[in-house]
Amino acid sequence: MPRRSAVPRRVPAAFAEHAGDRQFATTLARGLEILRCFTPQQPVLSTAELAQRTGLPKPTVSRFTYTLSGMGYLQPDLPAGRYRLGPAVLSLGYPLIASFAFRQVVRPAMEALARQVSGSVSLGLRDRTNMVYVETCRSAATSSFQLSDIGMTHPIAATAIGRAHIAGCSPAERAALLNELRVKTPELWRQHAASVTQALAAFRDKGYCVSYGDLRPGIYALATPIGRLPSRELLVLNAVSPSWTRRAAQFEPTLAPLLLRCAHAIAAQFTA
Amino acid sequence: MPRRSAVPRRVPAAFAEHAGDRQFATTLARGLEILRCFTPQQPVLSTAELAQRTGLPKPTVSRFTYTLSGMGYLQPDLPAGRYRLGPAVLSLGYPLIASFAFRQVVRPAMEALARQVSGSVSLGLRDRTNMVYVETCRSAATSSFQLSDIGMTHPIAATAIGRAHIAGCSPAERAALLNELRVKTPELWRQHAASVTQALAAFRDKGYCVSYGDLRPGIYALATPIGRLPSRELLVLNAVSPSWTRRAAQFEPTLAPLLLRCAHAIAAQFTA
């Protein structure tokens, strides 16, 4: 009688919120979660590793890797049973990235700023509680600790670019966003709520936001909102630089004017 | 008594080949097919349009858009019931694009070539029967007919970059690839088989491949293979330019040396 049917489906923690949501296509979400497991640090993953990261049983992972490989989103790697992302994942983003025609135009200004700050300079958009880079320029000397590049994401609350986004929102948007951060990322919110409040106050005076190693120790960043795309999304510019810990006091005075000048240049080319 | 159960699941043509394949996760594949419907020309799609393009019934599409929106891959657009790609689609490609560190290094050489040819210059990798751009540079004056950019795909058989890929393959790889093209894209193969054969012969003499408007009338292109990435994938360089129809005879003599010089420069930085 202890009917085996009681085996509860091992729901990955990430989708707990959708339990009982008949509208939510679990299989689709789980499959996409496979693709999300890969990182620059772990570009090749085995079935067992994917199973561990997603919380799915091995046979399920196996079926997904089979399907995703067939569609080009994964590529089998040697030794057998290991997978890398396939070039097809880039083609998913193409229609979106092609709609950002301004990227070509503003690159020189961003490259110049990247050289000036000896770091990386990016344009980002919001995705739920994250900022996603849609364009990135790096100075030749950038330490390759974590490579900034198109598609990189950072939590809004913990970063200068995220705080600048909040600052650039309308009051209504801002209220909704802050609430979303509080509810959906309580841990990050607890850590950074104070810095966020402070950043918003500072923004009113100075026109930019900062992060002094909030995401990663020793990495300092500045950011400022630029304007709205035709699709109404808010575009934000940042400049990130390591190695200012020894002269922290010089960081803002030196770089903030450069950032703001670049932002204005970009905004000008925008409306033009 | 005409039991309704006979209702055959309306299988989208794209997955006909997987009918009865228990290993293939149809729901995942269908959901991803939704994302593939978007193009630069049609960046916003309604439920009805998605249903039409995928061949799926409206309620199914609705469930997928709900799921994909929740995950950030789609963004609801106004008026209600319309969708755009969300920034999260870019984050799927990040781990892959970050692994192409060479992009930063070779950009200047590519930009120079793009200016020289008054067109676009790209680096591409193979995805099944297509080439996918992993980096693109455009001259300022590029006619924006179809915007080359990261993630853009082109069929192998119909393009210079695809033919150059074939030329750069080992004999065993080439045999397998040509067979795959014949089987999986019979229509394209029929149209371009002769040009492919010709291109391979020409490659042995000259070291590059051409396409004189094979994909789109009036668009001429050159391409040459560069070398293997650490992951063993073959990297290929192309240069595309419109507006040479009036001086077709000048196209190759003028641009081919520039392309080859750029390719060698890139290859050098590679092995270094």
Place this chain on the structure above:
DNA sequence: GACACCGTTCGACTATGCGGAACGCCAGGA
């Protein structure tokens, strides 16, 4: 050669996804 680990295959079970039909909404026209 035994063992440990891993990835895939098998198969029974049923929860999950499916999709026709109904519903509610909105815009345009009479």
Place this chain on the structure above:
DNA sequence: TCCTGGCGTTCCGCATAGTCGAACGGTGTC
């Protein structure tokens, strides 16, 4: 104001597509 047509979502019974424990085969190690 009331139709009408088109669209997107919701509903809900059905059965199929997904699930996952267990078994299997392959590989590397001691």
